[in-house]
Amino acid sequence: MSKIRKDTTKSDSLKRKPKIIEKTASRSVILSGILGGVFLVLSIMINGEYFIIFTSDELLWVSLDIIIKVIIILFFFFFMMISIGNYKELTGKPIDFKIILLIFLLSLIQSFRNSTVFSFTFICLLVIVVYFYVVQES
Amino acid sequence: MKKNITRIITLIFITQALLSSAYLIIDSNGTPIQTEVGFGNAPVIDGVIDVTKNEWNSAKKLNVSLFQDLVNQSDGLPIDLWILQADLSINFLVRFDLNDHSSSEYDNEFLGILIADWEDSLNFTDAKIVQFSNISESSMQYLDYYIDDEEYNEDLKSDGEGLANLEGNEIIYEFSIPVENTEGGTEDVELEHGVRFDFEIVFGKSAIYPDGILISNILSIYLEFPPGAHPQPIGELIMSISTIIVFATLGALYVFYIYRITQLKKKIERIRS
Numbered sequence: 530m531s532k533i534r535k536d537t538t539k540s541d542s543l544k545r546k547p548k549i550i551e552k553t554a555s556r557s558v559i560l561s562g563i564l565g566g567v568f569l570v571l572s573i574m575i576n577g578e579y580f581i582i583f584t585s586d587e588l589l590w591v592s593l594d595i596i597i598k599v600i601i602i603l604f605f606f607f608f609m610m611i612s613i614g615n616y617k618e619l620t621g622k623p624i625d626f627k628i629i630l631l632i633f634l635l636s637l638i639q640s641f642r643n644s645t646v647f648s649f650t651f652i653c654l655l656v657i658v659v660y661f662y663v664v665q666e667s
Numbered sequence: 668m669k670k671n672i673t674r675i676i677t678l679i680f681i682t683q684a685l686l687s688s689a690y691l692i693i694d695s696n697g698t699p700i701q702t703e704v705g706f707g708n709a710p711v712i713d714g715v716i717d718v719t720k721n722e723w724n725s726a727k728k729l730n731v732s733l734f735q736d737l738v739n740q741s742d743g744l745p746i747d748l749w750i751l752q753a754d755l756s757i758n759f760l761v762r763f764d765l766n767d768h769s770s771s772e773y774d775n776e777f778l779g780i781l782i783a784d785w786e787d788s789l790n791f792t793d794a795k796i797v798q799f800s801n802i803s804e805s806s807m808q809y810l811d812y813y814i815d816d817e818e819y820n821e822d823l824k825s826d827g828e829g830l831a832n833l834e835g836n837e838i839i840y841e842f843s844i845p846v847e848n849t850e851g852g853t854e855d856v857e858l859e860h861g862v863r864f865d866f867e868i869v870f871g872k873s874a875i876y877p878d879g880i881l882i883s884n885i886l887s888i889y890l891e892f893p894p895g896a897h898p899q900p901i902g903e904l905i906m907s908i909s910t911i912i913v914f915a916t917l918g919a920l921y922v923f924y925i926y927r928i929t930q931l932k933k934k935i936e937r938i939r940s
Binding site for chain 1: 698909914921924928931
């Protein structure tokens with residue numbers, strides 16, 4: 530029998546820590562996934578032009594319409610990146626470039642009906658991806 | 668490396684800013700008023716609304732203004748603009764009031780409809796004008812011009828018709844422009860169903876074109892197929908099918924991803940237990 534008493538509290542907390550991280554990641558996968566889904570539904574309605582927000586041809590409303598469409602797609606991309614990133618982490622593999630490219634394309638394709646929305650979305654997605662890359666590098 | 672990335676991001680932002688400003692400039696050249704048409708029987712072009720025949724009843728009725736400067740729109744002349752599409756013609760009615768309208772000041776008044784070329788927004792190449800030579804005597808003529816680099820040349824063969832009628836201070840201009848007319852030749856813009864065209868309503872007081880044009884406004888009108896004959900244009904059909912395919916695929920992928928999440932959750936719970 531060992532004469533030195535084991536520090537059970539320390540080993541317990543060490544065991545508990547990954548569990549907590551796992552739980553947080555799992556919750557983030559679900560929550561971000563749901564939010565991604567909400568923005569996908571919004572995108573289907575608005576970017577699919579099944580629902581038209583503004584009918585006015587004034588520059589202000591046209592610009593606002595474009596901004597809303599772009600933002601919805603960007604939010605979809607953002608939440609899906611978080612969700613899939615955490616999902617990959619739970620499976621023990623890091624998110625790779627192929628997955629990022631897939632989410633990028635799936636986001637971009639939502640804007641195919643409107644060339645202006647497409648160009649703005651493309652630029653914004655590119656900026657986000659470059660930003661993620663810089664953050665990862667640093 | 669980090670410096671290069673910062674440079675790339677800056678470059679992307681500058682490009683985007685330039686693209687956005689170009690987009691804003693294009694739009695500020697006078698955004699056309701987008702409108703649809705009303706359908707009905709072709710009215711009699713005489714400058715009179717025949718209520719007994721329900722003429723113009725089903726027309727699309729708009730209240731727009733004609734402006735001197737389409738970018739900074741202020742102090743415009745309000746007009747009633749009615750648009751009625753018949754089977755083979757698009758008909759316009761323009762009605763407005765002016766003080767002392769029968770005075771000599773308006774002797775050479777004209778109202779014209781300029782039509783932009785196919786797929787060439789705001790490039791107006793065809794003009795249909797009702798030109799007065801003496802408004803108090805109601806002497807006028809309908810003119811059909813083609814516009815070549817800002818120069819107005821009279822068509823060899825005049826297409827369409829137009830007439831005006833002044834009653835008191837109120838004047839009514841009526842125009843009928845043929846649609847699906849293959850005999851218009853190269854001098855006319857061939858209007859076709861299922862296509863969007865830009866029309867510019869112009870008004871002036873002297874018979875010089877384009878210098879005599881004082882005020883105007885631009886409309887973008889989609890010439891629909893007449894009721895009962897609604898073949899959806901192939902481009903629109905492809906777009907609708909593509910939309911369904913794209914978003915259905917996205918939805919399916921999303922459902923598959925949710926399924927994978929639930930599977931992963933179950934797996935984690937199994938490992939834990």
